[in-house]
Amino acid sequence: MTPPSPSGRRPVILITGMSGAGLSTALKVLEDLGYEAVDNLPLALLAALVDQGDLLARPLAVGVDSRTRNFTAEALLARHDELSARTELDVRLVLMDCSDEVLQRRFTETRRRHPLATDRPVADGIARERTLLAPVKERADVVLDTSLLSIPEFRQIVTGMFRLGGGPSLHVFVTSFSFRQGLPREADLVFDVRFLNNPHYDPELRPLTGLDPPVAERVSTDPDFPGFFQRLTELLLPLLPRYNQEGKSYLTVAIGCTGGRHRSVFVAAKLAEWLAAQGYPVGLSHRDLDRSRPPTAP
Structure with a gap:
């Protein structure tokens, strides 16, 4: 069984953020660290996932973003508050951010469509998503900007922030x-x-x-x-x-x-x-x- 957080409570990380800012990469890193990683989960199923029997003692990382069905900032923050009220959980809300210029370049290089602008310019989707996530950014426990980070640097930061088990905590x-x-x-x-x-x-x-x-x-x-x-x-x-x-x-x-x-x-x-x-x-x-x-x- 994976060791709990230093607080003795079960770690639950809710990850959201700008499309293209590295959410999927963060989930992969967390999975390597021992978290049960779930991406693009409907918010209505979040509480059930946390309470699922075979995952009860395992740290959990859940990706929820604009791709998620019926996603709103208000709904995400409400689920966050509900879980945070449970004394057995150590809940953290993480937002992945990135500059508009870098996001646009990433979408252009990969030739991917932005989830909020499938038939419009990428810049429109980025602007819409930034507005959508503004209330979450204000409440997030961690805002991680990946604009100038290499993949190894990004992995180091995520590992340092969310690693599990003993050893020096800082x-x-x-x-x-x-x-x-x-x-x-x-x-x-x-x-x-x-x-x-x-x-x-x-x-x-x-x-x-x-x-x-x-x-x-x-x-x-x-x-x-x-x-x-x-x-x-x-x-x-x-x-x-x-x-x-x-x-x-x-x-x-x-x-x-x-x-x-x-x-x-x-x-x-x-x-x-x-x-x-x-x-x-x-x-x-x-x-x-x-x-x-x-x-x-x-």
């Missing part, structure tokens, strides 16, 4: 990023390292990244780096146990610089190494490393 995900590309929408804490000396202006270092020893040496020998990193870890050291005490299962720390290639990459990797040494499960990603790659000569 999972930390560290990502580097470029301020030019915008803030990571999933970030809980953001640190700006643009004050450090920039290897970009050294022609020999420019083609390299923060994962290469010459760049790491350049950044780490900045006179202000040792003090900054010490204060950063001193800040996080007491915060992490408090997040844990408050029941937060997943924390995303974002480290940004101008191009997302040198300083932020080095600092993020060093911070992930420090966090692992403190005993926390850590995920590491460099969101804009490939985007910032300088053009090669013809």
Whole structure:
């Protein structure tokens, strides 16, 4: 039998969101984690599914979205409130979100029709669905924006948020990023390292990244780096146990610089190494490393 949530109650996750934002992928990840995953369930059957005998002790993840028959935000929130009132259940409402531009590109690339615009432009379906889900977004326990996430990053985040069983309950995900590309929408804490000396202006270092020893040496020998990193870890050291005490299962720390290639990459990797040494499960990603790659000569 799959272990229960840390609260001792049976986990029930209700997942909804924008079509194309990754709901099906999230359900597959949750299934791999040990949840009974059910997609596109009519809301009228939700209570019966929760009470079904052979699933009574199993964690449950249910996908409910605009494809579902007679779907409305009000009906979903009503079912959510009914289940949340049951003391034996640990119910969380998760909404998968994504920017309109990325959603439209995904539908175009896969040549799929939008479920709310089968005979109209995809943009019309996206706009209609966003309006439909607005009340749910306001009430959701978790809003996960997948606009800039790779599949491995997405899996790491879902795993960190909803994994089952024992072990440390707080999972930390560290990502580097470029301020030019915008803030990571999933970030809980953001640190700006643009004050450090920039290897970009050294022609020999420019083609390299923060994962290469010459760049790491350049950044780490900045006179202000040792003090900054010490204060950063001193800040996080007491915060992490408090997040844990408050029941937060997943924390995303974002480290940004101008191009997302040198300083932020080095600092993020060093911070992930420090966090692992403190005993926390850590995920590491460099969101804009490939985007910032300088053009090669013809």
